[in-house]
Amino acid sequence: xxxxxxxxxxxxxxxxxxxxxxxxxxxxxxxxxxxxxxxxxxxxxxxxxxxxxxxxxxxxxxxxxxxxxxxxxxxxxxxxxxxxxxxxxxxxxxxxxxxxxxxxxxxxxxxxxxxxxxxxxxxxxxxxxxxxxxxxxxxxxxxxxxxxxxxxxxxxxxxxxxxxxxxxxxxxxxxxxxxxxxxxxxxxxxxxxxxxxxxxxxxxxxxxxxxxxxxxxxxxxxxxxxxxxxxxxxxxxxxxxxxxxxxxxxxxxxxxxxxxxxxxxxxxxxxxxxxxxxxxxxxxxxxxxxxxxxxxxxxxxxxxxxxxxxxxxxxxxxxxxxxxxxxxxxxxxxxxxxxxxxxxxxxxxxxxxxxxxxxxxxxxxxxxxxxxxxxxxxxxxxxxxxxxxxxxxxxxxxxxxxxxxxxxxxxxxxxxxxxxxxxxxxxxxxxxxxxxxxxxxxxxxxxxxxxxxxxxxxxxxxxxxxxxxxxxxxxxxxxxxxxxxxxxxxxxxxxxxxxxxxxxxxxxxxxxxxxxxxxxxxxxxxxxxxxxxxxxxxxxxxxxxxxxxxxxxxxxxxxxxxxxxxxxxxxxxxxxxxxxxxxxxxxxxxxxxxxxxxxxxxxxxxxxxxxxxxxxxxxxxxxxxxxxxxxxxxxxxxxxxxxxxxxxxxxxxxxxxxxxxxxxxxxxxxxxxxxxxxxxxxxxxxxxxxxxxxxxxxxxxxxxxxxxxxxxxxxxxxxxxxxxxxxxxxxxxxxxxxxxxxxxxxxxxxxxxxxxxxxxxxxxxxxxxxxxxxxxxxxxxxxxxxxxxxxxxxxxxxxxxxxxxxxxxxxxxxxxxxxxxxxxxxxxxxxxxxxxxxxxxxxxxxxxxxxxxxxxxxxxxxxxxxxxxxxxxxxxxxxxxxxxxxxxxxxxxxxxxxxxxxxxxxxxxxxxxxxxxxxxxxxxxxxxxxxxxxxxxxxxxxxxxxxxx
Numbered sequence: 001x002x003x004x005x006x007x008x009x010x011x012x013x014x015x016x017x018x019x020x021x022x023x024x025x026x027x028x029x030x031x032x033x034x035x036x037x038x039x040x041x042x043x044x045x046x047x048x049x050x051x052x053x054x055x056x057x058x059x060x061x062x063x064x065x066x067x068x069x070x071x072x073x074x075x076x077x078x079x080x081x082x083x084x085x086x087x088x089x090x091x092x093x094x095x096x097x098x099x100x101x102x103x104x105x106x107x108x109x110x111x112x113x114x115x116x117x118x119x120x121x122x123x124x125x126x127x128x129x130x131x132x133x134x135x136x137x138x139x140x141x142x143x144x145x146x147x148x149x150x151x152x153x154x155x156x157x158x159x160x161x162x163x164x165x166x167x168x169x170x171x172x173x174x175x176x177x178x179x180x181x182x183x184x185x186x187x188x189x190x191x192x193x194x195x196x197x198x199x200x201x202x203x204x205x206x207x208x209x210x211x212x213x214x215x216x217x218x219x220x221x222x223x224x225x226x227x228x229x230x231x232x233x234x235x236x237x238x239x240x241x242x243x244x245x246x247x248x249x250x251x252x253x254x255x256x257x258x259x260x261x262x263x264x265x266x267x268x269x270x271x272x273x274x275x276x277x278x279x280x281x282x283x284x285x286x287x288x289x290x291x292x293x294x295x296x297x298x299x300x301x302x303x304x305x306x307x308x309x310x311x312x313x314x315x316x317x318x319x320x321x322x323x324x325x326x327x328x329x330x331x332x333x334x335x336x337x338x339x340x341x342x343x344x345x346x347x348x349x350x351x352x353x354x355x356x357x358x359x360x361x362x363x364x365x366x367x368x369x370x371x372x373x374x375x376x377x378x379x380x381x382x383x384x385x386x387x388x389x390x391x392x393x394x395x396x397x398x399x400x401x402x403x404x405x406x407x408x409x410x411x412x413x414x415x416x417x418x419x420x421x422x423x424x425x426x427x428x429x430x431x432x433x434x435x436x437x438x439x440x441x442x443x444x445x446x447x448x449x450x451x452x453x454x455x456x457x458x459x460x461x462x463x464x465x466x467x468x469x470x471x472x473x474x475x476x477x478x479x480x481x482x483x484x485x486x487x488x489x490x491x492x493x494x495x496x497x498x499x500x501x502x503x504x505x506x507x508x509x510x511x512x513x514x515x516x517x518x519x520x521x522x523x524x525x526x527x528x529x530x531x532x533x534x535x536x537x538x539x540x541x542x543x544x545x546x547x548x549x550x551x552x553x554x555x556x557x558x559x560x561x562x563x564x565x566x567x568x569x570x571x572x573x574x575x576x577x578x579x580x581x582x583x584x585x586x587x588x589x590x591x592x593x594x595x596x597x598x599x600x601x602x603x604x605x606x607x608x609x610x611x612x613x614x615x616x617x618x619x620x621x622x623x624x625x626x627x628x629x630x631x632x633x634x635x636x637x638x639x640x641x642x643x644x645x646x647x648x649x650x651x652x653x654x655x656x657x658x659x660x661x662x663x664x665x666x667x668x669x670x671x672x673x674x675x676x677x678x679x680x681x682x683x684x685x686x687x688x689x690x691x692x693x694x695x696x697x698x699x700x701x702x703x704x705x706x707x708x709x710x711x712x713x714x715x716x717x718x719x720x721x722x723x724x725x726x727x728x729x730x731x732x733x734x735x736x737x738x739x740x741x742x743x744x745x746x747x748x749x750x751x752x753x754x755x756x757x758x759x760x761x762x763x764x765x766x767x768x769x770x771x772x773x774x775x776x777x778x779x780x781x782x783x784x785x786x787x788x789x790x791x792x793x794x795x796x797x798x799x800x801x802x803x804x805x806x807x808x809x810x811x812x813x814x815x816x817x818x819x820x821x822x823x824x825x826x827x828x829x830x831x832x833x834x835x836x837x838x839x840x841x842x843x844x845x846x847x848x849x850x851x852x853x854x855x856x857x858x859x860x861x862x863x864x865x866x867x868x869x870x871x872x873x874x875x876x877x878x879x880x881x882x883x884x885x886x887x888x889x890x891x892x893x894x895x896x897x898x899x900x901x902x903x904x905x906x907x908x909x910x911x912x913x914x915x916x917x918x919x920x921x922x923x924x925x926x927x928x929x930x931x932x933x934x935x936x937x938x939x940x941x942x943x944x945x946x947x948x949x
Contacts, residue, residue, distance in 0.1 A: 002072040002142070004035040004176040036071030036178035038167070046071075046143070050102055051082060051165035051182045058159045058187040059218040059307070060279060061091060065100035066167065067147035070140050071178045074169050076118060077135035078177065080146070083166035084127040085184050087156030096122050096131055100147040115144045132172070157221070159189045159312050189314050190218035190307060193280065197228070197301060197318040204296045204325040204447065205353035205412065209288040210267075216305065216314075219276035220283070223308030226257075231265040232300050233293045241291060243267060251286040259287065294353040296324040296446030324438065325352035327450025329415075332366075332435045334425050339457045339617065340488035340582065342372065345423035346380070348416065349437050349450055355385070355410040358403055358442040361418070365397040366433035366454075368426030375399055380417035385410045389418070427488035427582070429459035429616040430552035458551055459608075459616035460487040465623045467498065467605040469595055474631040474756060475531065475659035475720055477507055480593040483586065484607055487618040490580040493573075494617065495610045496520075497554065499545040500527065500567040501603030501625060503536065503596030509570070515588050518577040525557055527568035531597045532719045537662040537749065539565040545606060549621075554614040567603070573612065597659045597720070599630040599755035630746070631659035633759040635723070638743045640764050642733060648677075649733045650684065653726040655745060659757045661689075661718035666696070666711055666752045667726075670744035673704030674734025681708055681728045688724035690714055705744075709752070778823055778834070780809045785834060785841065799839040806830060806843065812909020815861040815868055824868060824885065826856050831868075831888055844888040848874060848881075858911035858922060859883070862933060869913065869920060869933050871896070871906055878906065880920070880936035894936020896929075 001007065007030035014022040038049045049068030053060075066082055074080075084090075098116050118137025123130040129150055140146060156162060162184035169177040196213040212226070230243060242264030250259050256273035269285060277283055293299060298321045304313040328350035335343040347363055355361075365371070375393045379385055387407025392400040401418065410416065426432055431454045439447040463485035470478035482498055490496070496515070500506075509524040525546040529535045543564040546557040557569065570590060580586070596602060602625035609617040633655040641650040653669065671678055679698045686693045691714025699707045708728075712718075734741070741764040747756040779786050783802040802809075807828030814825040823834040826846075833842040857878070859870025868883035878896040883889070905924055912921045913933065920933040923944070930939040 001033055002036075002177060003171055004033050004179075006030050006032050035168075035176040038068045038071050038178050038180050047106060049167050049180050049182055051084070051167060052102065053085075053088075053153065053155055053162075053185065054101065055155065055217070056185055056187050057190055057217045057279075058155055058310075059157045059190055059221070061154045064088075064150040064153045065102050065147070066150070067100055067102040067106055067145065068167060068178075068180070069106075069145050070142050070169065072142050072169075074140040074146070074177060075133075075171060076137050076139050077133050077172040078140075079130055079132045079168075079170040079172065079174070080148070081128065081130045081166075081168040081170060082150070084129065084153065085156065085162035085165050086127070087158070087162065088127055089154045089156075090124065090127065090152055091154040092152035094122055094124060094129060094150060094152045096120055096129070096148055096150050098148055100149045103145075103147050106145050106147070115140050116146050116148060120148075155187055155218075157307065159187050159310055161186055189310055189312050190216045190220070190279065190305065191314055192305065192316055193217050194282070195303065195316050195318070197303065199290070199292070199320060202292065202320055202323050203352075204292055204322045205294045206292050206325065207288075208290050208292050209286055210290045212269075212285045212287075212303075213282060214305075215282045216277075216279050218279040220271055220305070221276045221308055222271055222273055224271045225304075225306045226269040226271070226285075227262070227304050227306075228267040228269075229265060229302040229304075230267065234265070247289050249288045251288065254285040254287075257285055292322055294325070294447065295441060296322050296449075298322070324446045325448035327352060327437055327439070327448045330435070330437055330450040330452040332452045332455060334423065334455070334457075336425070337455065337457050339425055339429045339460045340427045341460070342422060342424040345369075345420040347418045347420060347435070347437060348380075351410060351412055351414045351416065351439070352448045353439075354412050355403070355414075355416075355439050355447065356441055357387075357407055357409055359410075359447070360403070360440040360442065360444075361389075361401040361416075362394075362436075362438040362440065363399050363401065363418070363420065364436040364438075365423065366426065366435055367397060368428075368433055369435075370396050370424050371399065371420075372422035372424065374422060376421045377401055378419045378421075380419050382415075383417040384414040385416050425457055427617060428611050429457050431456055456552060459549075459619045462487060462607060462609070462618045462620040465607050465620040467500075467607070467623055467626070469593065469626055471629070472595065472602075472626045473629050474595055474599050475597040476631070477592060477594045479589040479591050481587065481589045482607060484618075484620065486580060486582055486584045486586060486609065488582050488609075490574065490609050490617065491611065492576050492579055493612045494580075495574065495612060495614070496572040497547060497569065497606070497608040497610060498572075498590065499547060499569045499606040500593070501596070501605065502542040502565045502567045503527070503531075503598075504567050504602075505530065505594035506568045506570065506590075507592040507594050509592055513572075513591075515572055515574070516580060516586065519575050520572040521575060523571040523573065525569040525571075526560060528560065528562050528564055528566050531594070531660045532717045533562070534663050534715070534717055535563055536565060536597075537664075537717070542566070542603075545569055547608075549608075549616065549619075552616060554608065554610055554616060595628055597631075597756065598662075598749055599628045602626045602628050630755040631757040633745060633757055634658055636745065636759045636762055638762050638764055640733065640741070647733050648729070649731055651728045651731055653724070653728070653745065655724050655759065657718065657720050657722045657724065657747075657757065659747075660720050661712065661722070661747055661756065662749050663691075663715060663717060664711070664713050664750035665718075665756070666709055666748040666750070667693075668744075668746040668748065669708045669710070669726075669728070670701055670746070671706045671708065671731075672734065672741045672743065673706075675706060676732035676734070678706050678708050678731055680730050682730050683710070684727040684729045686712075686724070686726050688722050689718065689726075690716075691718075693726075778814070780825070787836070787839075799836075800834065800841045802827070802832075802841070803843065806832070810855055810908075813856050813858055813870075814909075815859045815870070817861045817863070819863065824859070824861065826859075828855075831883060831885065833885060844885065846883070846888050846890055848872075848890040848892075856881075857906050857908050860911055860913035860920065862913060862915055864915045864918075870911065871922060880931055880933070893934070896931070896936075896938070 010028035011026040013024035039046045046069040052065050053062035055062050119134040121132045164184050165182045168179045194215040198211045199208040201208040243261045245261045257269045260268045300319040303316050306313040330349040333346040377389050377391050388404045390402040435452040438449040465484040468481050505527045506524050512519050543566040546569040548555045604625050605623035606621045608619040635656040637654040639652045693712045696709045696711045701707050743762040746758045777788050784798050785800045786798045810826040821836045825832050829846050831844045854873035857871040859868050862869050872881045880893040882891045906922045910923045918933045920931045922929050928942045
């Protein structure tokens, strides 16, 4: 029968074929029917029944899943009874629903899902749950799957085996149909569902706050212990200090926990709250004043959670990568703050963590600094570190300093000062990068590190800087040659800036040009205003250059403002090639530079080398200027309407400007000595000058010249290339003169001092009518010296009067110094010098040293030797002599041989001098003699008598 228990009695009979009983026993005792075991109805076997919690975590609240195959039919009013695992606890109102998480593995094609239907009624007794069907459902046949889920159950608190569960199906009267003992499960301890271990500061050696944030799969009961194992710290740092409970502080929010230390390496937190902390609840604990290990290394920490009744803790591992400790007050101090300087470099810092006796100090200079080939270091006298240092250069800018293990451990907080030698500063001005200092153990474990603050380096000076023009002539277009010596290298993409003084222009600058054999890009900020702009001459103040500078950088250039007087700036940008080394002599020429259009001091230049980002490398902001020379007029010509002495003439002046004439300017005309009434001169014409031209006065000049000044006033600039034609009238022609007339023209700015242009030594050409060419004669009549025009003897003028006692003038004996404008003649024992341009007469006594000086027969002016030479009767002899016109000394060169007759004696006043050959010619009635003017030797003698052999 489909139920357990004792059956009713059996009846046993033997019968004849006719059905008549032979023997019988109608009270045969019944048999005991054992319950089914949920496995016999599924060929060849069924999956065994299961009672399984939804979690195997000890102490966890779970759903209990029950599934089985009926070995015998379960009536529609039958019962299912489950005795849970021994220490399972019913913690909430129990709810039973059909189906479980076990269904999926038990479904087949004949049955999908459980067959339990109808209403279920739940009864509880201790840890037994009885589910009774209410009779509304169907009968469950043998072999069909039944499953259900019970909510409100909690696993036992201890990990380990749960023990078995029991399952029965029964009839409504409690008779067992099927039964089974179901094996239990192994529960595991409560697990961390979330665990975060953190520190607010991971710097080696610093104090930090340890924060723990966790949640568990099950409840954390009072008495549970949470521990953090610090023992691994001792493996990475010899300076490990054991934990001390008195120095650690739990935060106020962790008041349900108490803190203790085990073995100096384990931090133990004991939970002493009033009730358990439910699983899934986030718990946070903070412990402050935890000292980090003294080296920068990775440390693993072991965390355990142990329930009060458990011996098997929940374990997690977390690690921290500690950062290098921060050295304090790291500073770098070069011996000089000039860019590019090489010298002692002082490094100082304060330790956060101790430095072992064999520790290492690594110094990495800013990447713009560098060591020289030989690097040395020493410990400064005021350093707290003793011992010596071994030096190993590890890169161009890095050095490793190994303590020699002869000193002592340098404690935390010690101040160290180290001197590095032969360190070259960065080679440009501005803010430097940072220096890095690192301390390590001998086995290369990081201890501390720190970076210095940047320092500001000032720009170094260029050496022997100059800017020169080819000629330095005003308004000329020429090359500017720039020369200097670099203090620091110019990188391959560096820049060179040249700022010119105001008034300079750059004409048609190239886009590219050669610089030290390599191409550079040329950027020109033009000079303003241009030379033909009135604002160039009217400005009260010169504007600052386009580029200005702070201590380290060139600022962005100012915009072009045509109204401001500002010199041009030329920026050369290198386009590659090698770096130009320090101490290089740089020479290059900038073409197309137009010099300022007036003379005088040019103003100073500025020359800078820079990085492409405009950090200054070297500079010279006060390069000596040049002295600009006045320009020279072109096509200059001066004509005088007449060369007749003493009459009123027109003076015509032609010239072409090579430099612009300022709106208000002065034109100076310098007349040679002798011209009169210049102060009354009038301007008859001034072609090319569109403004108002007026005389403003005359002033005397050196050598008797006279300067006639004019002021020209107009609203604009008279540009270069303008042809000027001036006609001056009411000027009285000068006295007679043997010299050419040399005029001079000058233009000045409004102040009459600042020179613009000039033309020296302008010769007045002879008159076109050669009959009117200058010629004059001199005659001495009584005591009056007169001069007359050779073309018109009626124009005779008395110019000087001989002093009383001068004596008679020797007839026909005279000499003319055409360049000195002096006529010499003899009166008794005196040399008379008549200066024609004054005119004045200078008397010089002759000094011969002879007993008897009868006078000169003839004399000439030796222009080559600038002396008088002639024949004189000295002590009864005819001698060749020279005369010093200043002292009057007569020097006897040689005597001439006597001829013995009057016919061969030299004629008085008849002579000539070939200055080029040095031959003095004299004549008598019969012969012409040629005499060497230097030695007095007879060169030749030629007869002038007709018919004589």
